[in-house]
Amino acid sequence: MTIFSKIIAGDIPAYKIAEDNRFFAFLDIFPLVEGHVLVVPKIEVDKFFDVPDDYLGRMLLFAKPIAKAIEKAFPCNRCGLSVVGLEVPHAHLHLVPINGVNDLNFTRGKLKLTPEQLKAAQEKILKAMGKQQ
Structure with missing residues (x-):
């Protein structure tokens, strides 16, 4: 069971952004920039392009309102999207508020934000997103 599956199951706390029957979105606790969100399928699949076809398009549709909200919530040019998948063997998308291409550089140091941040x-x-916590 991956750390993402444990987060989805509620065994590990997370800063949840959205959830439906197929997907779960939450803040990356070691973000590239503030507002970095991970979108994961609830099924445990290692590689992104091994995710079943009927999930792939729906994953982007699930992520779309989150990306729009990120653009409203943080000063950025746009919400960037990246699929890397090397740190956790569970397919996932990174939604990152970006102002330049270097904001999606995963070799940079990650932020260490406080729980309050x-x-x-x-x-x-x-x-x-029009939701209350």
Whole structure:
């Protein structure tokens, strides 16, 4: 069982952004920039392009309102999307507020935000989505 499956199951706490019957979105606790969100399928599949076909398109549709909310909640040019998948063997998308291509550089040092900063980022995104925590 991956750490993402444990988060989905509620065994590990997370700063949840959205959930439906197929997907779960939550803040990356070691983000590239504030507002970095992970979107994962609830099924445990290692590689992104091994995710079943009927999930792939729906994953982007699930991520779309989150990406729009990130753009509203954080000063950025746009919400960037990346699929890397090397750190956790569970397919996932990174939604990252970006102002330049280097904001998606995963070799940079990651931020170490406090729980209060993470909670504030979660609340900003949820508010931009029209949801309350």
